[in-house]
Amino acid sequence: MGADLRDLLAKHREPSTAIDVRRLHRERHAKLQAEMARQGVDVALLLHAPNVAYATGQPVRGIDVTHAIYERPVAIVVTGEDRPHLLWDDAGSGPGLDVERHPSVWPELDEGAVLLAGVLADVAGSRDRIAVDEITGAMQRAGVLSDASMLEATQVIGPAKLAKTADELGCIAEAQRRNEAAMVATQAMVRPGVRRSEVAGEFLAQLVPHGVEANLIDPIFQPMPRSIADGPRTTTGDVAFPTGVGDPVLAERDLVWVDTGVDHLGYASDFGRTWIVGRDPDPGQQRLFERWCAVMVAVLDGLGPGVSGGELCRAATAANGDRRPWLPHFYLAHGLGVESAEMPLIGTDLGPEFDDNLVLAPGMVLVLEPVIWEDGVGGYRAEEIIAVTEDGWRHLGSGHAYPPFTS
């Protein structure tokens, strides 16, 4: 079954293509403008970094939230305009952006919120139906949006970004290839006695020669318990992952669930694998892997436009002996783009009706992340990214294998 999956992914692999950054920005702007016009939205005021990146091309940064909120690029998109406004001093953002530039406004500071109100009035005038993603305390105090009719920015950005352009798919595939390439040397240093932080440090070091400028998540190398009862207590009664807590020393035979994400031109990767410390898989672990592959094949078989999320959930569950093969607090699959998890979400607690109503369309991206758990043996979890196409699907990534599991 492992060989079947490997062949299936290889057959559908998307070849590496050149990314046209100007076209990427232009097409996104057009999609966002169209969605704003369709919904009668006058202005989008964007503070959340991935939204700013989507609207303007301003790169996201691999920095702490506290830095990201103070030293914060802000985007204003006005319906009908050719270019977005970017409120950000030039430092480091490169000359290539097709934006109307304004000085940084510091929306976290009271005086900054006043500056923001001034720019907003200048560029958007009295138009009053505003899509916004975050309102800082300073913006509330300054009454920046007090007269406006507000809606969540995701209501316009969400539909705009749901189906990716060719350049967007190229960015995701490149992010994934670089992430996977950095994992080769990283996995080589996993041995009994090594700390999680040392493995993470190696991964961060490996990103540098692969040209990755922003790491998006504290790299996860989480040794998993064999039984749910031996792990952290959860509200779901299921497995706790990813906790991001502590700095465990990896021990021989540990099953380590790996999860990382890096940025390429504003787009996220998502690398998921299960490693074993210092050993080859035992027959029980190999069985988990085989079943994971079987679930993947069942989901990918026939995947394409017109297929519903509900159908994918049912195929996955049937291939796992009628047990749901994903974590109940997550999903069977999630979208990926400027956010590391975005629509479409499939298999969440939004429920079966939501999944049935979610119909795949060309350009949608899915990160499939089934989990096979057998209490007492442990679990196998890995992730693969696919894009829905006119005639089926394509695999995004390099075809990274599943060592030490073999097919």
Add this chain to the structure above:
Amino acid sequence: MSSLRAARQERVFDAMDAAGLDVLVLGRRDSIAYATGHQSLWTAGTRPFGAACVLVGATGRSTHLLSTWDAGVPPEIPFDHLYGVTWNPAVMGAALRGIPGLPEARRIGVDALSPGFARAAARLAPDAELVPADDVLRDVRTVKLPVELEGIRAATAIAGLGFAAAVETLEQGSGPANALAAAHRAMASRGATVPSSAPLVRRVGSLMQLDFGVLLGGYEGGLGRTTHLGLAGGKAVPSQDDPADPSVEAQKHLLAACRPGATGRVLRAAVRPPSRWMVRGSGVGFEPPVITHTVGADAVIENGMVLSVEVEVDGWHRRDLVHIGEPL
């Protein structure tokens, strides 16, 4: 309960009382870590606002956290005060409605806001006024506790290790990429795998600017220096010993001006012509005050603050964390 967690929590609840807040809803990772001690997975950059933590002051100071598991949750927070990750607004609404004291609240503070949460709050607590409380948390965090200073010192020591590893790599003749990779390995070997600011190893002419800001145990440490790549062989020379480094003198003037009671205006006057500079608070990351040539004229330096002070003169970058009141 750890004394640090207890002390911070008491500060936050006292500040809620003083501000007349029945409930405080927090969405930001740093706010939550400060108020509760909750350790959670670090992700880069901003997150959309959501009710990830609810502090109820009115009914005996209880803490409720968005977490599917108890890993990273301080032991003083009961398991039934956790509500799990959900994608379903109805599930989230039900979880929040079940928090004693929230539906009856009259005044709810938030550390940020989204249009969606503003509408949800109006349904959840119909009698409540929703008010910004980012400034309440900010004030609480401004003056550091002695234990917090230890955390900042430890994190700064890690940044120093990153700097040393990068310089050593440069001295061996390697370029900035290898130096940055070496810094990552060195800092991670001491448990620091997440940055606060973006790591900097940048060639500017014959200079190499280096700056590392890391989070360790939730506190930020940082250090910025510039090395001169000597003409012979391109080897790096530590700038501390470099008499040609003009940032030493500029930093001395700026640091001398960072006294209790000094305003941003005073600091601006003390800047001896660097091309770029910033003075800002540091603690659980980037904090106020923020003083540059464009913002913070009226901001006031207080005794007990920790400041990140940086200057750049002719490409020579320098950044130090300092504690106002005593050496850090």
